[in-house]
Structure formats: structure tokens, C-alpha cells
Amino acid sequence: MAATDSLQTSRPGDAGAGADGGSRPPVALVVVAAVLAAVLLVPLGYVVSVVVDVGWGTLEPLIFRPRVGELLVNTVLLVVLGVPLTVLLGVGGAWLVERTTLPARRFWAVVLVAPLAIPAFVSSYGWASAVPSIHGLSGGLLVSVLAYYPLVYLPAMAAIRGLDPALEESARSLGLGSWAVFGRVVLPQLRLAVLGGGLIVALHLLAEYGAFAFIRFDTFTTAIVVQYQSTFAGPAAGALGVVLSALCLTLLVAEAGARGRARYARVGSGVARAAVPQRLGVLTPLVLLALTALGVAAVAVPLASVVRWLGRGGWGGAWSQPELPQALTQTVLLAGGGAVTAVLVALPLAWLTARHPGPLARLLEGTSYVAASLPAIIVALALVTVTLRILPGLYQTAFTVVLAYVMIFLPRAVVPLRSGIAQAPVALEEMARSLGYPPIVARLRVTLPLLVPSIAAGAALVGLGAANELTATLLLAPTGTRTLATQFWSQASAIDYPAAAPYALLLILLSVPAVALMFAQSRRRGAR
Amino acid sequence: MTRRRSTAAFAAGLTAVALGLTACSADGDEDPVAAASDDALVVYNAQHEQLTEEWADAFTAETGIEVVLRNGNDAELGNQLVQEGEESRGDVFLTENSPAMSLVENAGLLAPVDQATLDQVPEQYRPASGLWTGIAARSTVFVYNPDELPEAELPASIMDLADPAWKDRWGAAPGGADFQAIVSAILELEGPDATRQWLDAMEENVTVYQNNIATMKAVNAGEVPGGVIYHYYWFRDQDGTRENSGNTELHYFGNQDPGAFVSVSGGGVLASSENQEQAQQFLAFLTGTTGQEILGTGYSMEYPVASGVPANPALPALDSLQAPAVDPSRLNSVDVTDLMTDAGLL
Numbered sequence: 001m002a003a004t005d006s007l008q009t010s011r012p013g014d015a016g017a018g019a020d021g022g023s024r025p026p027v028a029l030v031v032v033a034a035v036l037a038a039v040l041l042v043p044l045g046y047v048v049s050v051v052v053d054v055g056w057g058t059l060e061p062l063i064f065r066p067r068v069g070e071l072l073v074n075t076v077l078l079v080v081l082g083v084p085l086t087v088l089l090g091v092g093g094a095w096l097v098e099r100t101t102l103p104a105r106r107f108w109a110v111v112l113v114a115p116l117a118i119p120a121f122v123s124s125y126g127w128a129s130a131v132p133s134i135h136g137l138s139g140g141l142l143v144s145v146l147a148y149y150p151l152v153y154l155p156a157m158a159a160i161r162g163l164d165p166a167l168e169e170s171a172r173s174l175g176l177g178s179w180a181v182f183g184r185v186v187l188p189q190l191r192l193a194v195l196g197g198g199l200i201v202a203l204h205l206l207a208e209y210g211a212f213a214f215i216r217f218d219t220f221t222t223a224i225v226v227q228y229q230s231t232f233a234g235p236a237a238g239a240l241g242v243v244l245s246a247l248c249l250t251l252l253v254a255e256a257g258a259r260g261r262a263r264y265a266r267v268g269s270g271v272a273r274a275a276v277p278q279r280l281g282v283l284t285p286l287v288l289l290a291l292t293a294l295g296v297a298a299v300a301v302p303l304a305s306v307v308r309w310l311g312r313g314g315w316g317g318a319w320s321q322p323e324l325p326q327a328l329t330q331t332v333l334l335a336g337g338g339a340v341t342a343v344l345v346a347l348p349l350a351w352l353t354a355r356h357p358g359p360l361a362r363l364l365e366g367t368s369y370v371a372a373s374l375p376a377i378i379v380a381l382a383l384v385t386v387t388l389r390i391l392p393g394l395y396q397t398a399f400t401v402v403l404a405y406v407m408i409f410l411p412r413a414v415v416p417l418r419s420g421i422a423q424a425p426v427a428l429e430e431m432a433r434s435l436g437y438p439p440i441v442a443r444l445r446v447t448l449p450l451l452v453p454s455i456a457a458g459a460a461l462v463g464l465g466a467a468n469e470l471t472a473t474l475l476l477a478p479t480g481t482r483t484l485a486t487q488f489w490s491q492a493s494a495i496d497y498p499a500a501a502p503y504a505l506l507l508i509l510l511s512v513p514a515v516a517l518m519f520a521q522s523r524r525r526g527a528r
Numbered sequence: 529m530t531r532r533r534s535t536a537a538f539a540a541g542l543t544a545v546a547l548g549l550t551a552c553s554a555d556g557d558e559d560p561v562a563a564a565s566d567d568a569l570v571v572y573n574a575q576h577e578q579l580t581e582e583w584a585d586a587f588t589a590e591t592g593i594e595v596v597l598r599n600g601n602d603a604e605l606g607n608q609l610v611q612e613g614e615e616s617r618g619d620v621f622l623t624e625n626s627p628a629m630s631l632v633e634n635a636g637l638l639a640p641v642d643q644a645t646l647d648q649v650p651e652q653y654r655p656a657s658g659l660w661t662g663i664a665a666r667s668t669v670f671v672y673n674p675d676e677l678p679e680a681e682l683p684a685s686i687m688d689l690a691d692p693a694w695k696d697r698w699g700a701a702p703g704g705a706d707f708q709a710i711v712s713a714i715l716e717l718e719g720p721d722a723t724r725q726w727l728d729a730m731e732e733n734v735t736v737y738q739n740n741i742a743t744m745k746a747v748n749a750g751e752v753p754g755g756v757i758y759h760y761y762w763f764r765d766q767d768g769t770r771e772n773s774g775n776t777e778l779h780y781f782g783n784q785d786p787g788a789f790v791s792v793s794g795g796g797v798l799a800s801s802e803n804q805e806q807a808q809q810f811l812a813f814l815t816g817t818t819g820q821e822i823l824g825t826g827y828s829m830e831y832p833v834a835s836g837v838p839a840n841p842a843l844p845a846l847d848s849l850q851a852p853a854v855d856p857s858r859l860n861s862v863d864v865t866d867l868m869t870d871a872g873l874l
Binding site: 062065066067070132133213214216218223226227228229230231232234236388392395396479480490493494495 | 570577596597598599600601603604606607608610611612615617703704705708736737738739741742745746749751772865868869870872873874
């Protein structure tokens with residue numbers, strides 16, 4: 001999912017990059033990009049074909065039944081309550097660490113992003129083993145809000161760092177108090193960050209399986225998995241998938257509509273001054289207490305559970321499971337394959353949008369976002385169906401798993417690549433060409449080296465997303481394949497908590513570099 | 529900002545190196561992930577992974593034939609085999625319950641089991657068709673927490689759990705193949721109308737858990753007074769730490785009640801398999817003395833059904849359970865999932 005909207009970076013002095021923007025793109029590039037976009041649309045095509053194939057007559061009773069109503073209520077409540085809570089924590093946290101006299105701001109800045117390194121289903125396992133009675137909507141909200149609020153916190157932090165305090169000072173000079181300034185001047189400027197982060201949180205909530213299945217909270221995604229386990233890719237699973245996909249696309253459209261057309265950038269010469277931190281004064285102990293509670297709930301509880309079960313299993317016993325090295329190797333191979341492929345697919349799409357913007361480029365890029373907004377379970381159902389019926393040679397192969405990872409995580413590669421390409425001055429390439437290099441060589445020798453950091457960032461984010469992926473991997477993995485996530489899941493659902501603990505720890509450790517990267521990029525983006 | 533930028537670049541660089549290394553090995557034409565060699569026996573395994581691994585290891589030690597498992601649930605793998613049809617890469621299908629086996633049998637995908645193998649298994653534990661055989665058995669039980677539910681209030685029949693008095697007082701895992709097999713027995717014994725009514729009432733009354741262990745754990749913790757599960761989860765936990773069953777007891781419905789249903793785990797050879805001989809050999813091994821003794825003495829606590837091998841002494845004898853007579857090949861999984869979908873349980 002597009003968990004990386006916060007990654008657009010801009011450096012001073014790069015204005016004017018992509019100066020040949022709008023020029024007619026090479027035909028070959030358009031063809032390649034169009035073919036890739038068509039492949040990305042397979043899951044959406046699957047959803048449409050379920051409606052056409054199965055027929056409305058069969059589908060209608062499967063959709064309009066009380067169970068679907070229950071799932072709809074659960075899922076909608078989850079999003080309606082969960083997203084505002086993540087926005088509250090995310091924006092509140094970002095404001096505290098960026099704009100107040102909070103003691104040890106840097107420390108808290110890191111603590112607030114840390115939950116992102118704990119996959120939601122690991123966090124759920126931690127909570128369920130610490131408080132076994134946790135379940136239902138309240139449990140689902142607790143676990144998912146704690147796991148996902150950093151997805152709002154990061155873009156909010158970047159946006160706050162980029163604000164020009166002059167606007168706030170003007171408001172204050174016109175007589176507004178501190179809180180009014182925050183509400184009427186700061187918040188509106190965070191609109192894009194809040195909407196973008198909120199959308200990503202909402203899509204994650206719709207797609208999450210493991211975290212909710214673990215604590216007995218039924219959403220569309222968990223119900224589809226249960227239907228799949230009972231009937232394979234049958235019509236009832238398809239019917240639930242149609243409703244779930246409709247929910248995702250609705251959110252996507254709603255977010256695009258709510259963005260508005262206001263201007264958020266600072267114009268004018270000079271550099272924005274550093275903001276004067278808001279004094280917390282007597283509130284300081286309260287705020288510290290609240291942040292500590294948040295850190296305990298989001299990080300310490302899951303980690304403590306993992307460590308406790310590791311101890312229970314015996315440091316020797318838990319780590320000596322024969323499946324462990326195999327799961328680690330296969331996870332790295334599959335996630336690495338997904339990362340490399342995603343970058344290769346993202347390159348033409350990003351190149352087209354950065355160097356040849358226009359309606360065609362926007363259409364193709366939009367396609368990749370629509371495709372990635374569909375939950376992993378839909379992507380998996382689509383690929384199971386397509387490979388079985390049309391391409392049996394690809395059924396249950398590593399290729400199909402990698403393809404699923406690309407479909408699910410592509411925006412994580414497109415976003416950094418697009419800004420990387422936009423920042424690579426075309427003039428350098430032109431100079432190389434004027435010195436006699438053919439265009440392709442100029443591109444490879446001049447522009448490609450400039451893209452290495454973006455490629456690395458994109459690959460890292462896709463690879464680490466893929467390493468934590470559970471739902472699609474469960475359905476698509478070749479016979480005999482175990483990943484850290486599927487092994488963790490099979491041990492944890494058999495309530496063998498000690499055996500699951502080493503996998504949980506490895507999943508967390510694998511996530512740390514990606515989170516560090518996202519954190520660093522958000523901080524850099526804000527500092528102008 | 530330089531320091532931070534270099535940290536980010538370092539993190540990105542490290543990851544890129546790691547991914548680059550793996551990409552080199554992943555880019556080859558061969559499937560880097562499939563663990564199996566081409567001539568290994570592929571078992572679509574819906575039985576407990578640990579049990580089938582014990583079986584497979586012993587089989588490989590005896591015959592030198594390598595075995596790989598594709599693990600999943602009964603209905604998932606059964607439906608998958610039906611969709612795969614002739615394209616399937618599976619050689620053997622093992623289930624926890626018979627309905628999924630019947631599903632594959634009805635799709636015409638099973639090869640007849642060797643007569644010598646069938647001869648090892650008493651008739652009541654295999655279908656008359658001879659297209660698959662029972663390999664193990666498990667009994668339905670009602671696990672309860674005596675602190676929450678005194679013995680006098682125990683249900684006499686599983687059908688009683690539809691009573692409004694049982695609202696929020698029992699748990700089960702309707703998403704699992706085990707419970708769906710129990711429902712298929714109710715369907716066979718009580719007919720579609722009674723089953724539909726029972727499922728509707730169940731939807732009102734039941735607390736849904738992810739699986740049998742989670743149900744038992746909840747009963748143990750007093751979250752719900754009782755639950756419908758299979759016997760061996762309880763006996764395994766009792767044999768081990770007792771962590772998830774220490775506060776609970778088992779109630780056997782007996783009396784030929786649908787709730788006393790004994791479910792037969794099945795094994796069959798896929799007709800499309802190119803390893804017919806080895807696949808038949810595997811089934812002969814499972815139902816032979818060595819395979820059945822793994823059930824009787826190993827971790828599994830399921831009932832052996834063949835070659836006269838006795839069950840683990842901790843278990844009540846299989847013929848003392850007063851199970852209803854149900855022909856395993858008549859249990860229908862499709863009707864059950866449809867009925868349960870209608871009732872809103874799926």
C-alpha cells in the first residue's frame with residue numbers, strides 16, 4: 001500500500017529538473033508502461049469478472065444477507081473510529097515533538113515512530129497473550145490504531161517541519177490564542193498529510209487479516225479468508241471481495257475529492273524562520289505521562305510478550321526449530337525478488353510521469369494506485385483464479401508470489417523513484433549527449449547513478465513490506481514454502497506462543513531498517 | 529541534516545546490498561523457492577502438520593522416498609484439488625475429516641486404493657467405493673469449565689445447544705473443517721430442516737473462535753462455559769503443560785447422538801499423479817502397523833483405525849463412545865458450507 005507518500009523529497013536548487021516535461025514520450029516507453037499497467041489491473045478485472053461470471057442472480061443473495069451487514073457494520077465502524085484516532089495520535093504526536101517545549105523531543109520523535117516496526121499481527125499476538133480476553137471491535141481498534149498511527153505521524157511531522165511560522169505569527173498578531181492558531185492555521189495546512197495518511201491507514205484497516213483474526217474481530221478480509229478456507233475461491237468469497245473492493249475504491253475517490261485545490265506551498269523569497277516552540281508549562285507532566293502510556297501500549301507490551309515467550313521457550317529451544325533458517329532464507333528470497341521486480345516495474349511508470357507528464361502519464365500512474373488500493377486478499381484470490389484457469393504453468397510458483405508483492409507494494413517504489421527522476425537534472429544528460437554519447441548510454445551513465453538512492457529506498461520499502469506480508473503469501477506460496485510471516489502465523493494460531501516468538505522477533509528486526517529510512521526521509525523532507 | 533541524511537543513505541545502502549545479493553540468486557530460471565525435488569511425493573496435507581511430518585519422516589527413513597507437504601485446511605485443499613483437476617501437482621491427499629475427501633472423490637479425481645491397503649482397515653472406517661481409506665479417527669466432545677458449568681447442567685445432546693438457554697454459553701470454530709464435519713453429521717442424521725434450524729439458533733448462541741485450541745483456551749480461562757471441539761486437543765494439552773485445559777473437563781455426548789460423531793480422517797491417491805506406485809506405498813504405510821503406531825504412541829492422540837493398533841491408553845476406547853453410525857462417504861461438505869453461509873456463520 002502507498003505507505004510512503006511522505007517520501008517525496010525536494011532539495012533546494014533542483015527547481016527546473018525535468019525541464020522537458022510535457023514532451024512527447026517515446027512509443028516504446030508508453031507501450032511498456034501500458035502493458036505493466038494492464039497487468040496491475042488484473043485484480044480489479046477479477047472483481048469485475050466475478051460479478052459478470054457468477055452473475056448478479058447468484059451474487060445478490062450472497063451480498064444482501066445479514067452476515068454481510070454485520071461485516072459491513074464492523075468494517076465501517078473500524079474505519080470511522082480508527083482513522084480519526086490515528087489522526088489524533090499522529091498529528092498530536094508530530095506537533096508535540098516538533099513545535100512544543102516537550103523535554104527530550106528527539107527521543108519521543110523516535111518512540112512515536114517505533115510501532116511501525118512491529119507488524120500489526122505481531123502486535124495483536126503480543127496483546128492477546130498479555131490480555132487473553134481482548135476481542136471484538138474494541139480490541140481491533142486498540143491493536144490497529146496503535147500499529148498504524150505512525151502512518152499519519154510521519155507525513156504530519158514532515159508537513160509541520162515545512163510550515164512557515166510567519167502565517168501563525170500573523171494570526172497571533174491578529175489576536176488569536178495558541179489553540180485557535182493551531183486549529184485555524186496549522187491544521188488546515190496539514191490537510192494533505194492528514195488525508196494522505198488517513199487514506200493509507202483506512203486501506204490498511206480494510207486489508208488487515210492476521211491482527212483481527214487473532215483477536216476474534218470479523219471484517220470483510222477475515223471473512224473472505226474463512227470463506228476461502230471453507231470453499232476455496234468460490235462465489236461467496238468473490239461476493240465479499242466485490243463489496244470490499246468497492247469500499248476501497250470509494251475511499252480512494254473520497255480522499256482525492258477531499259484534497260481540494262488550495263495552495264499549500266510557501267511562496268516568496270528567503271527562508272522560513274524556525275518556529276518558536278509552544279510552551280507546555282504545567283501540562284508537561286501530563287503530556288509525558290500520555291506519551292509514556294502510548295509507548296508502553298504500542299511498543300513495550302508487544303515486545304515484552306515476545307521476550308517473555310522467548311524466555312519461556314528457552315533460548316535454545318525456540319531458536320532451534322528446524323524451519324527457522326528455511327523460513328528466513330525463503331522470506332529474504334521472495335521479498336528480495338519482489339523488491340527488485342517492483343523497482344523494474346516502477347522505473348518506466350515513474351519515468352513517464354516525471355519526464356513526460358500529461359493525461360496519459362496520469363492515467364497510468366493512477367492505475368498503479370488503484371491496483372495497490374485493493375487488499376492483499378483480493379490480489380491473492382485474483383491470482384489464484386487467473387493462474388489456475390488461464391496460466392496453470394504459473395500456479396503456485398514463486399513468480400506469482402513476487403507478482404502479488406509487486407501489485408500490493410508498487411507505490412512504495414514509484415513514489416521515491418518519481419521524485420528521484422524529477423530531481424536528476426536533464427541538463428546533465430543533454431550535456432553527455434552533446435559530448436557524443438547515444439541517449440541510452442547517457443541515461444545509463446549519467447542519470448542512473450543519480451537514481452541509486454531512490455532505487456535503494458524503493459527496493460527497501462517494498463522488500464520489507466513483502467517480508468511482513470501474510471495474506472497473499474498464505475494463499476499463493478509454492479508447496480513447501482514457509483516464510484517468517486506464515487510460520488509465525490501457523491505457530492501463533494495453534495496457540496504455541498513460545499514457538500511463534502522467534503519469528504515475531506525476526507519480523508520486527510527485519511522491519512527496523514525500513515522504518516529508520518522512512519523516519520529519516522520524513523525529517524529531511526520537512527527541513528527546507 | 530548531513531548526519532541524518534547519511535544515516536538514511538546507510539540504511540538504504542545496507543538494504544540494497546542485501547536485496548542485491550538475494551536478487552542475484554533469485555533471478556535464475558529455476559524456481560528458487562520450491563523446496564521439493566521433482567520426484568518427491570507431494571502430499572496435500574490437511575492433517576496436522578506435526579503428525580504428517582512424523583509420518584513422512586518415518587516413511588522416508590523406511591523407503592528413501594522424499595515427501596513434501598502442501599499444508600492447508602480440508603475444504604481449502606479439497607476445493608483446490610477440484611479446481612486444479614488434471615493439472616494438480618499433488619500425489620496424495622490427506623484430510624482431517626471425510627467430507628473434503630468425498631468432494632474430491634465425487635469430482636472423479638481419486639485412483640482406487642490398493643486392495644492390500646484396504647484390507648488393513650475395518651470396513652466402517654472407509655467408503656464402500658474403495659477410492660480412499662480412513663487413516664485415523666477423532667471424537668466430538670464438549671469441553672467445559674466445571675466452575676462455570678456444573679455437571680448437572682451439561683447438555684444431553686448437541687442439539688440442545690440450540691436452546692435459548694445456551695445463548696453466549698458455548699463456543700466453537702465454525703470456520704474450521706472440524707466443526708463443519710460435525711455439522712455434516714448432523715445434516716446426515718437429522719436432515720436439512722432440523723440442521724438449518726439448529727444452525728440459525730447456533731448463530732444466535734455461539735461465541736466464535738478461530739480454531740479448536742482457541743475455543744478450549746477460552747473455556748479454560750472462563751470466558752465461555754463450554755465448547756464443541758475434538759477430543760485430541762484436550763488430551764494433548766493434558767499430556768503437556770495443561771496450560772490451556774487445566775481447569776476443564778470433557779463431556780462425551782454418547783448415546784448415538786450427532787454430538788458423539790466420530791470423524792474419519794481420510795487418505796487418497798490422486799488419479800492425475802505420476803507417482804502412483806509411491807503414493808500407494810505411502811497410504812499402505814500410513815494404515816500399516818508403523819504408521820498407526822505413530823498415532824497410538826506419538827504426540828497426536830488421534831485414534832488409530834487400522835492394523836489392530838491400540839490407541840493411546842489415556843483415551844477412552846473408540847468402541848466405548850457410542851458414536852452414531854454414519855457412512856463417511858455420505859457426508860457432504862458443499863451443502864454444509866452453503867447452509868452455514870445462509871445461517872451467517874461463514
